[in-house]
Amino acid sequence: MKNMTGLLLTLTFGTLLLTGCVNEEPPYKKTGSGTSATGTTGYLNGEVGLRVIADSQTDMQPDDTEDETQNPPAEASATTRATVATDDYRVRIVRADGTDTPFEGSYAELKASLEATPMELPTGSYNLVVCSHREEEIPAVEWESPVYGTTYPFTITKGSTTTINEIVCTLQNIKVTLLCSADLADQLTAETKATISLGAASMEFGKERWDGRQAAFFLPADGENNLDFLLTGSFTDGGEVKFSKTITGVKAGQWRKIELVIVYADQGEIKFDISVDNFVLDNTVTINGTDGLWEEILEEGGGEEGEAPTIVMQGWDIAQPYVLETVDPVRVDIAAPNGGIRSLLVRIESGPLQEILVSVSEALTGEFDLCEIQPGTPEGDLLSTGVGFQIGDEVKGQQSTYFEINSEILTALKSLGDPGEKHYFHLRVIDNAGGETSATLTLVRPTDE
Structure with missing residues (x-):
């Protein structure tokens, strides 16, 4: 059955390709002289x-x-x-x-x-x-x-x-503030300072800046960055102060709220540490009609309660149409950290692909669930072998998977229909906690071939 499905896929695409080569331009796209318009803008x-x-x-x-x-x-x-x-x-x-x-x-x-x-x-x-x-x-x-x-x-x-x-x-940069309680600050001399660095860039936080209000903004060097914290100075009753720590995984758009704390004090010995809260500006939260509120990021452990699934296209904003200027595989990463994937529903709007799907199974003509399609079935062999989708246990219950359209399919789509024709892949992921996220991948045949 697997070989037959692969042969069917090849023959179907071959027929469609030949049809496309004979007459790609329908009559309503012709100019008055019967030739195609040549504009490429x-x-x-x-x-x-x-x-x-x-x-x-x-x-x-x-x-x-x-x-x-x-x-x-x-x-x-x-x-x-x-x-x-x-x-x-x-x-x-x-x-x-x-x-x-x-x-x-x-x-x-x-x-x-x-x-x-x-x-x-x-x-x-x-x-x-x-x-x-x-x-x-x-x-x-x-x-x-x-x-x-x-x-x-x-x-x-x-x-x-x-x-x-x-x-x-x-x-686009990183906001950093430092907070220290008055009781702790009073035990340190006026010359005591905290130096916070990102790469070669550093900023000194003197004691007058330990109130959590004055922010330094760092330009990120990479997608993820390290902030180095160094406390130097002395105690008011004598003794050197020196403490350092590195904060990892810092990204653009974050506010790292650093607080200097005492872990313990015993027989005159004080051990320092820092606690770091991580916030981002949230453009979806509205309170009293106000945009621009900082929302805390919870980083420990797995998905937090209420964390929705995500659908992210590699190297592109999935909300924008993607022109097939190359035939490199198109991959969409899907994550469901809150309990794993219960359903990954797909609906395809594409004349060429729909003809193939209908020829194999009526079950693939509307919205179908990749979690419920199993290897060894006509649908499973077509989707996994011919198209390259993950199916069955590769999707169901997983906290992450991917949706990929391979180079062979993209080559065919680039050759079919009219320049500028769009092919839609509607994706809907539901997790085991009931969270749901939808997105549409839109592939566009180039117009300047």
Whole structure:
């Protein structure tokens, strides 16, 4: 059965390929002379609203003393909407392969240009890169200097208009604050300081900055970074103070709230440590109409209660159409940390693939569950061998798996239908705790072949 299914797949694709080569262009795509239109451009349009998830909250963890210098004033606990001027934000439109930059200027200039007329661009994949600062203006570390930005992928298809209505910028550097109780600070001399470093960039936190309010912002060097903490100085009653520790796994967009604590004090010996809380700005939480609230990240152990499944395409934003400029396999990583996968449901909208699926089993024509499809069945052999999907126990109960479309299928899809034709793969994952996440992978035949 497995060999027969593979043969059926090959023959079906062969027939479709031949059909596509004979007449790829339907009559309504012809010009008046009966020849195909030769344009290889499309258009970018839209209001392109720019929203910034800004650090509008001073959320300080109070210490265990009544010292007013260590506690925030009452008004600091109230969160207000940050007003962020965005007209001078730097914007670049760059081809995804980096070969061309059709636009570079301010957000105000881009907005004015698109309001006047849609921007004509060659077909293909692009990134719209936004940053609150020019690259040369971003320091490796500085006090109170958040940098906001984003990279927004989009696709231009032949003769079509791509609309961008809103882009959301988030924190691009790392916020670090230091807190120390007044009781502990009083045992250390005024010259005692904490030095926090990321690579070659370092910032000294003198005792006047140990209130948890004054933030240093570090430019990340990699996807994950290390912060090195070094405490040096002396006790007020004599004796050297020296303590160091490394904080690992630090990423852009995080706020690392460091607190200096005493592990124990015995017979005049004091042992220090630091506790580190990790927060990110959450653009989905709204309290009293305010965006930009810091949400704590819980890092220990497995999935936390309520943690939803995730669907992430490797190297691309799955929410954006992906133009098949290569036939490298397309892979989507799926995770269900809260109890594992109960169902991975797939629905395919693609004329060529649907013809193959129908020829094998009616069960594959609508939404089907990869968890319930087993090897050795016609459906299982087609999906696992012919298309390359994970099925059965490779998916069910797993905390992570992947959904991949192999090079052979992508080669066929690039050769079928009209330039710019789209193929949709609707994915829905449900975990054993009842959490659910959906996403649609959209593959687009190139228009500039």
